[in-house]
Amino acid sequence: MRLLIMILGFAVSAAASAADAPRATSFGWMSGCWGYESGGSTYTEHWLPATGNSVLGVSRRVANDFTRDFDYLRIVTSGSNFELIDQSQGGTEHHLGMTQLQGTRAVFESLDDPSVFPYRVTYEFTAPDALTEKLEGTVGGKPASTMVPMKRLSCTAD
Numbered sequence: 001m002r003l004l005i006m007i008l009g010f011a012v013s014a015a016a017s018a019a020d021a022p023r024a025t026s027f028g029w030m031s032g033c034w035g036y037e038s039g040g041s042t043y044t045e046h047w048l049p050a051t052g053n054s055v056l057g058v059s060r061r062v063a064n065d066f067t068r069d070f071d072y073l074r075i076v077t078s079g080s081n082f083e084l085i086d087q088s089q090g091g092t093e094h095h096l097g098m099t100q101l102q103g104t105r106a107v108f109e110s111l112d113d114p115s116v117f118p119y120r121v122t123y124e125f126t127a128p129d130a131l132t133e134k135l136e137g138t139v140g141g142k143p144a145s146t147m148v149p150m151k152r153l154s155c156t157a158d
Contacts, residue, residue, distance in 0.1 A: 022077050024050040029104045029125040030075075031055070034150035040064070043148060045073070045133075046155065053077040084108040084121060096121055110137075117144060128152075 028050045035044040040063055047057040057073035072087040082098040094116065096108035104125035110116055119137035126132070129152035136145045 022080060022082060024053055024055050024075060024077060024082070026050070026082075026101060027055045027075055027106065030057075030123060030131065033153040033155040034131045035153045036148050036150045041068070043150070044153065045131075045150065047073075050075075082106075082108075083111070086121075118146075 027047075030047045031049045033044065033046050035042065037043075041061050042063075043059065043061045045057055045059040047055055049055075053076060055075040057075075058071065059073060060070040061068045070089065072090065074083075074085040076083055076085065078097070082101070084096040084098070086094045086096070088094065095111040096118075097111045098106060099109050100107040106123050108121045110119045115138060117137035117139050118135035120135075122132075122134040122136075124132045124134075131150045131152070133148040133150065134145060135148070136143075138144060
């Protein structure tokens, strides 16, 4: 009987923890296809629909019909918070912890190294079809930032 009570206690505790855990569905406003064109380059981000503990994305910049940059992106639950994990060019993962989530605005800051670029990443959705990404940090020891004002695109394959 004591074993049954312990098992039930663990089950109730696990269920309560799962209910209290942050849900990636808070980022549903990011899902879809987004793009931006500037100076002969096209930048796109594609975010899959949010599930319970993750949002998966991929981005790329194309110039002169060649892929110049790409990133694998994930927003995942991390304890009682979220992390944005950026894997640029398929290389080392860069972890950024969420410091702010207000409606359709999320701010993430580096957990690895404050001297990397970007140190801070901000996503903000503006209805009906704008997603702005702001990258901040230092380059060559000097402050730097980049704004990427994206518009919603059709997610069809060409």
